[in-house]
Amino acid sequence: MTTGWEAAVEAQIRSAQERGEFDNLPGAGKPIPGRDLPYDESWWIKSFLEREQLPTDLLLPTPLQLRRRIEQVPTEVRDLPSEESVRAYVADLNAQIVAWLRTPTGPRVAVRPVNIDDVVRGWRADRERAAAEPVAAAPEAAPAAPARPRRRWRLPWRRR
Numbered sequence: 343m344t345t346g347w348e349a350a351v352e353a354q355i356r357s358a359q360e361r362g363e364f365d366n367l368p369g370a371g372k373p374i375p376g377r378d379l380p381y382d383e384s385w386w387i388k389s390f391l392e393r394e395q396l397p398t399d400l401l402l403p404t405p406l407q408l409r410r411r412i413e414q415v416p417t418e419v420r421d422l423p424s425e426e427s428v429r430a431y432v433a434d435l436n437a438q439i440v441a442w443l444r445t446p447t448g449p450r451v452a453v454r455p456v457n458i459d460d461v462v463r464g465w466r467a468d469r470e471r472a473a474a475e476p477v478a479a480a481p482e483a484a485p486a487a488p489a490r491p492r493r494r495w496r497l498p499w500r501r502r
């Protein structure tokens with residue numbers, strides 16, 4: 343039993359087929375790319391993320407995204423130019439954490455705000471360590487030892 347709009351849609355499809363609008367479409371008769379066996383219900387999400395070059399972290403629930411960002415704080419702040427920028431970065435992350443703590447959604451995962459002073463201490467230690475390391479200069483060419491004349495090996499059975 344079809345309704346009125348279903349019949350109208352079917353009629354439009356039939357007339358488009360008769361006009362040949364579905365002939366020679368790109369990919370006709372080929373499997374949909376990315377749909378590998380066994381059947382994967384999220385094939386379209388994976389192909390979208392791959393095509394748009396988006397990180398797969400976007401699929402994680404909010405608390406897990408926040409946990410991952412907390413783990414990556416030392417590497418994220420390593421190249422920041424000033425202590426103020428480090429503090430601003432951590433303050434922004436803490437604001438997101440507090441917003442999630444007020445109305446938690448997703449799985450129950452322990453997420454706590456990051457201690458700004460600890461991050462700044464680690465940032466300073468990294469900067470001091472990097473400054474203390476001597477800059478690897480190009481090694482000076484050592485004076486070449488005088489080349490010894492090559493000695494010819496004479497085989498005993500060969501005549502001189």
